[in-house]
Amino acid sequence: MRAPSGKPYVPFIMGPTAAGKTDLAIALHERLGFELISVDSAMVYRGMDIGSAKPTADELARAPHRLIDIRDPSEPYSAAEFRDDALGLIDALWQRGQTPLLIGGTMLYFKVLVDGAASMPGADAAVREQLQRDIEQRGLSALHEELARVDPVAAERIHPNDPQRLTRALEVYRLTGRSLTSHWEDQSAVALPFEPLPIVVCPGSRALLHERIAMRFDQMLELGIIEEVEALKARPEIHADLPAMKSVGYRQVWEYLDGRFDRSTLRERGVVATRQLAKRQLTWLRRWQHAHWIDPQAEDVEASALKIVRGAGT
Structure with missing residues (x-):
C-alpha cells in the first residue's frame, strides 16, 4: 500500500465527535490487522475515561489503542509531544512488520503531525x-x-x-x-516518512450528528462523568486551568460542581459545547486535501473504508 511517491500510506480515521470513528478503526484492525494509534488530546490522560469517550476495556482488548492513558491529568501534553510519540510508534510498528492506523478527532494533532511543530514559548x-x-x-x-x-x-x-x-x-x-x-x-517541518490516507467519517445530516452528540452526552451523565470529575477535582494538584480540565465536557462538569449552574443547565451546556467542538472539527476537515468522506447515512462505513484502503496505491 504505497503512494506514487514510493512512501507507504498510513490511514487516518478522522471525523467529528460521535461520528463512529472508533467502531470503524476496530473493524479495520480486526479485518486487516492495522495497529491503532489514538489521536485524542483527552484520551491521553489517565482517569479521564467517561468524558473522553475512551474505548471500553472490552474494545481495547479487541483492538489496543496506543497513546491512551499515557499521562496524569496534572501533566500537560502538547501537540509537539504527540508528533514525536506518534512518529516513534509508527517507525516501531514498521520495524515489526505491522501497519499503523491513526484514529481520533484532535485535528491539531493531525495537522502538527503532517506539517511539523512550530517553535513556541512555553506557558507563562x-x-x-x-x-x-x-x-x-x-x-x-x-x-x-x-x-x-x-x-x-x-x-x-x-x-x-x-x-x-x-x-x-x-x-x-x-x-x-x-x-x-x-x-x-517559521516552523521546521520534518519530511514525513509516509503519505497520509485521510478517511473522514461524518453523517451528511447535521441534525443527525447533533442527535448523536446529545445521546452521547446523556450517556456520559448516566455512566458517571460527574463522579469522574469529582474524583479529579478532589486531587490538590489538579485545577481548572490545566489543559486536561479544559476539555469539552470536563470544563462544564467542573463549573457545575463549583455551583455555577444546575444539572439541567449542565446537560444543555455540555451538548452545546460538544456541538461547537464538532463544528470546529468539521472546519478543519473541510480544509484537508484529498480526504475520502464516508457518510454513514448513505453507505456502509466499513465496506467503503475497506474499498478506500485496498485501492490505495493501485
Whole structure:
C-alpha cells in the first residue's frame, strides 16, 4: 500500500465527535490487522475515561489503542509531544512488520503531525493570570479584537468564544512580540516518512450528528462523568486551568460542581459545547486535501473504508 511517491500510506480515521470513528478503526484492525494509534488530546490522560469517550476495556482488548492513558491529568501534553510519540510508534510498528492506523478527532494533532511543530514559548503563569483578568474585566470579545489587530490570520481561525485558543495566541504574542501565525510560518517541518490516507467519517445530516452528540452526552451523565470529575477535582494538584480540565465536557462538569449552574443547565451546556467542538472539527476537515468522506447515512462505513484502503496505491 504505497503512494506514487514510493512512501507507504498510513490511514487516518478522522471525523467529528460521535461520528463512529472508533467502531470503524476496530473493524479495520480486526479485518486487516492495522495497529491503532489514538489521536485524542483527552484520551491521553489517565482517569479521564467517561468524558473522553475512551474505548471500553472490552474494545481495547479487541483492538489496543496506543497513546491512551499515557499521562496524569496534572501533566500537560502538547501537540509537539504527540508528533514525536506518534512518529516513534509508527517507525516501531514498521520495524515489526505491522501497519499503523491513526484514529481520533484532535485535528491539531493531525495537522502538527503532517506539517511539523512550530517553535513556541512555553506557558507563562504571569501572562496567563493577566489574560484571565483581562477576560473578567474586558470580556472575550475585546481580547478577540486585540488578537485581530496583532494576528488577523489567527483571529479569523479562532472563534471569539474559544478562551483557550484565544488566550494562547495572545500569550505567544505578549511573550515574544511575534504572532502565532508567524511562529507557524517559521516552523521546521520534518519530511514525513509516509503519505497520509485521510478517511473522514461524518453523517451528511447535521441534525443527525447533533442527535448523536446529545445521546452521547446523556450517556456520559448516566455512566458517571460527574463522579469522574469529582474524583479529579478532589486531587490538590489538579485545577481548572490545566489543559486536561479544559476539555469539552470536563470544563462544564467542573463549573457545575463549583455551583455555577444546575444539572439541567449542565446537560444543555455540555451538548452545546460538544456541538461547537464538532463544528470546529468539521472546519478543519473541510480544509484537508484529498480526504475520502464516508457518510454513514448513505453507505456502509466499513465496506467503503475497506474499498478506500485496498485501492490505495493501485
